[in-house]
Amino acid sequence: MLEKTGVPAREQVEAVKPTQERLAKGPVAIVECFQEIPCDPCYTACKREAFLPFEDINDLPQTDFEKCNGCGICIGACPGLAIFIVDESYADHEALIMIPWEFLPVPAEGSIVQGLNREGEAVAEVKVKDVRSAGKNKKTSIITLIVPKEFAHDIRSIKV
Amino acid sequence: MDKAEILVIGSGPAGLKAALSAAEQGAEVTLVERDPFLGGQLVKQTHMFFGSKEQYAAERGFKIAEKLSREVEAHPGIRVLCDTTALGYYDDGVVSLEVKGRFATVKPQSLIMATGAQENTLMFPNCDLPGVYGAGAVQTLMNVHGIIPGKRVAMVGAGNIGVIVSYQLLQAGVEVPAIVEALPHIGAYHVHASKVRRMGVPIYTSHTVLSAHGKDSLEKITMVAIDQDRQPVAGTEQELDVDVLCIAVGLTPLTEILFQAGCKMVYIPELGGHVAMRSDTLETSVPNIFVCGDVGGIEEASAAMVEGSIAGLTAARNFGYGKDSYEDQLAAARRELDSLRSGPVGEKIRSGLKRLSSFGEVTQ
Numbered sequence: 001m002l003e004k005t006g007v008p009a010r011e012q013v014e015a016v017k018p019t020q021e022r023l024a025k026g027p028v029a030i031v032e033c034f035q036e037i038p039c040d041p042c043y044t045a046c047k048r049e050a051f052l053p054f055e056d057i058n059d060l061p062q063t064d065f066e067k068c069n070g071c072g073i074c075i076g077a078c079p080g081l082a083i084f085i086v087d088e089s090y091a092d093h094e095a096l097i098m099i100p101w102e103f104l105p106v107p108a109e110g111s112i113v114q115g116l117n118r119e120g121e122a123v124a125e126v127k128v129k130d131v132r133s134a135g136k137n138k139k140t141s142i143i144t145l146i147v148p149k150e151f152a153h154d155i156r157s158i159k160v
Numbered sequence: 161m162d163k164a165e166i167l168v169i170g171s172g173p174a175g176l177k178a179a180l181s182a183a184e185q186g187a188e189v190t191l192v193e194r195d196p197f198l199g200g201q202l203v204k205q206t207h208m209f210f211g212s213k214e215q216y217a218a219e220r221g222f223k224i225a226e227k228l229s230r231e232v233e234a235h236p237g238i239r240v241l242c243d244t245t246a247l248g249y250y251d252d253g254v255v256s257l258e259v260k261g262r263f264a265t266v267k268p269q270s271l272i273m274a275t276g277a278q279e280n281t282l283m284f285p286n287c288d289l290p291g292v293y294g295a296g297a298v299q300t301l302m303n304v305h306g307i308i309p310g311k312r313v314a315m316v317g318a319g320n321i322g323v324i325v326s327y328q329l330l331q332a333g334v335e336v337p338a339i340v341e342a343l344p345h346i347g348a349y350h351v352h353a354s355k356v357r358r359m360g361v362p363i364y365t366s367h368t369v370l371s372a373h374g375k376d377s378l379e380k381i382t383m384v385a386i387d388q389d390r391q392p393v394a395g396t397e398q399e400l401d402v403d404v405l406c407i408a409v410g411l412t413p414l415t416e417i418l419f420q421a422g423c424k425m426v427y428i429p430e431l432g433g434h435v436a437m438r439s440d441t442l443e444t445s446v447p448n449i450f451v452c453g454d455v456g457g458i459e460e461a462s463a464a465m466v467e468g469s470i471a472g473l474t475a476a477r478n479f480g481y482g483k484d485s486y487e488d489q490l491a492a493a494r495r496e497l498d499s500l501r502s503g504p505v506g507e508k509i510r511s512g513l514k515r516l517s518s519f520g521e522v523t524q
Contacts, residue, residue, distance in 0.1 A: 003345040004365045006353030035350040036503045038462070039210035041218035057212050058503025077218050079208035080351025103331055103359075120360025139220070140208075157358040 027070020027087035045077035076134020095152035115155035164190040167268035172200020174453025174468035175274030176228040181472030183237035185482030199225030204299040211462035249420040277411035277454040285371040291378025295408035310404035319347035322408035430512030431457030441474040
């Protein structure tokens with residue numbers, strides 16, 4: 001499916017998800033990188049060593065979810081824009097997600113935007129909680145969204 | 161006539177690295193570039209690069225161009241000639257140039273070819289309508305000149321270039337209603353494909369463009385599903401209103417000068433066309449002529465940079481520069497190259513290089 005449409009299969013997405021127990025504890029990185037390509041900036045970006053060392057540069061990233069505190073520095077380091085932070089501990093019915101954003105306009109904090117799934121379909125209205133730069137000279141923004149909890153693992157983009 | 165110790169033709173990722181590597185060993189380098197500025201295709205690449213730190217991973221292509229160009233321009237051992245096109249190679253080793261509109265000649269002792277590649281095209285009825293562009297032209301318009309090519313752009317080709325340029329079009333506020341790919345799978349890195357998909361761009365694999373339509377310029381295309389034998393499936397035609405069709409169906413190495421120089425050339429489909437046979441230090445069958453980057457086989461910019469280093473180091477070593485450190489630096493570069501090519505996405509280049517070496521060895 002992924003290689004035909006660009007949309008990862010449900011099983012692929014499930015396979016890289018942390019346990020429900022870990023998700024409930026707070027923010028954590030989810031790496032939706034399913035193809036072995038020569039690329040390792042996530043590993044070198046994380047100061048907490050939450051990515052296991054790459055034996056080969058083509059290895060898929062392996063996350064130690066206990067070491068990851070969901071800081072989000074890896075979001076702006078990933079050339080594939082394939083890393084997202086999910087925080088299910090935010091509220092009873094809402095979760096926070098952090099996504100990379102490289103388009104204009106950059107949404108305003110507090111604004112309401114459409115949350116899009118991996119196919120680009122609008123699934124829910126979401127609120128922009130926070131917008132920050134991924135780092136000096138990075139040109140990628142990291143956007144924190146408040147999303148209905150049931151869509152925390154579906155919304156991966158926005159329409160402003 | 162001018163003389164040069166090492167002449168590098170082309171200042172993309174391979175040429176910039178070749179010039180720097182040779183000059184750092186102490187060689188005198190002349191670098192010629194057709195465009196008014198250095199960087200080749202790097203200047204149009206707004207996405208972050210893959211690879212590892214050694215190849216500037218996670219930096220954007222144009223930033224890498226800026227960095228390497230600054231280093232090249234600041235290096236006392238490198239003479240830079242922009243607005244300069246290499247025209248031909250003569251039997252006596254003379255290279256003819258057009259330098260800012262004037263004819264000139266140079267006789268280098270060593271030649272490093274980093275000329276890159278040209279785009280492949282696609283034939284279909286009305287493919288010559290204004291509005292049908294190559295992806296390189298679209299990138300040049302948008303990312304060099306700041307001009308959008310149109311309002312609604314269909315992309316042909318779901319390789320890295322097609323998908324990356326689609327993303328850049330979206331960033332420029334242009335609608336992309338379809339990416340059309342003849343193969344049954346996406347050739348681009350899947351993360352690139354996912355990036356455009358979640359912005360709502362559908363990718364039609366096993367589809368092709370049947371024809372283009374329009375009076376004075378492109379107004380519409382007809383696309384169609386194709387079967388395993390690449391034949392159109394009747395009844396699957398779809399019309400799409402677009403004012404631009406962008407073609408990104410692969411690249412072919414730019415090898416004319418290598419042919420003129422008498423280098424042994426072989427047709428290797430996996431490498432994109434005719435390429436020069438070469439030693440493991442990238443020296444062709446003509447001593448002191450080297451290849452690096454896409455001219456030797458279509459590959460990623462990260463690999464082109466490492467090949468540039470190997471060619472530059474070896475060209476300099478042939479004149480006695482950097483003898484002490486040569487073996488170590490060569491070994492490090494070769495390790496980088498092997499690791500970039502080692503995974504599943506390196507399969508095509510590995511099999512192409514294997515086929516190339518089956519035609520015989522080049523030893524100097």
